[in-house]
Amino acid sequence: MNTTDPDWEGQRAFLAVLETGSLSAAARRLGLAQPTVRRRIEALEAQVGAALFTRTPTGLAATPAAEPLGEHVRAMAAAAEAFTRTASAEAQAESGTVRITASEIVAVEVLPAILAELQARHPALAIELGASNRNEDLLRREADIAVRMSPPRQDALLVRRIGEIPLGLFAHRRLTVRFGVPETMDDLRGWPAVGFEHPPAYLERMVATGFRFAMADFSFRSDSDLAQLAALRAGVGAGACQIQLGRRCPDLVPLLADQFRYPLETWVVMHEDLKGLRRMRLVFDALVEGMTAYCREA
Secondary structure (H helix, E strand, O other), X not given: OOOOOOOHHHHHHHHHHHHHOOHHHHHHHHOOOHXXXXXHHHHXXXXXXXXXXXXXXXXEEEOOOOHHHHHHHHHHXXXXXXXXXXXXXXXXXXXXXXXXXXXHHHHHHOHHHHHHHHHHHOOOEEEEEEEOOOOOOOOOOOOOEEXXXXXXXXXXXXXXXXXXXXXXXXXXXXXXXXXXXXXXXXXXXXXXXXXXXXXXXOHHHHHHOOOOOXXXXXXXXXXXHHHHHHHHHHOOOEEEEEHHHHHHOOOEEEEOOOXXXXXXXXXXXXXXXXXXXXXXXXXXXXXXXXXXXXHHOO
16 A cells, blocks of 8 residues: 555545445535546545446446445544534534434424424524434544434433333224224234334334234335335325324324334433533533423323
8 A cells, every 4th residue: 555645535535436336426426527536536546556446337336445444434524524513613602513313204203393493592503414214423423412212322422311202003094994993913914014124223122022023014115214104194004103293194093002002212312522512502402302392292
């Protein structure tokens, strides 16, 4: 390997190509011309001393030499973004940027109302919201504050347990007309069902409480919580969703409420080093208050 330090612009180009799979898409993300991205990749390859990408029918794929570099560049990108957020305002200012991460369903269905009220009170705040079921690493500052449905396991975090968001079974009322109202779990056999492609992280805890399933039970499968909720609302099949969200849709009917209710424990989490920044505390406290109220709806 060439001992010359790779430049950050080349690494940004590398990460953009790695995540988008093409020079043109990377150029659009970075706001650059495609030849500029190509030159930066070629310069980085010269410094590393190996090819980083190879052409495939679907685009550019990382070579074995590139794959281990991706994690390091992502960490550097997260640190750079965290630096920019931290420097976006003075410590006691009620302004600046705060990045929140939450699951797809919470980010889209629950947080917007909470954030709208927060920004009405503090209009100088800028919110970045990552909607992902992957737990972004707060210690590496991939995000500033997280709403999580699994217990935080890292140290150096400010953690507030909110309560429980229960899952229940729901179906569009058309399905209850077609199949009747079930009285037992066995009555659901033969119903179209909405489920997942791959078991979610919380499934092991559900199985421990007696929940049983087979992939063949699901006539509609998606790992996207939003796609599952949309399928329930459209009447594709019966399935699980947060009880609060099920109640908000007048066409969804709760099923077997006395037999199926699974609680998802909920936390709001922040790196403890950020508690001295007023904007971080404002957002943290607003999320705690808003998520607590949401839990009480159940």
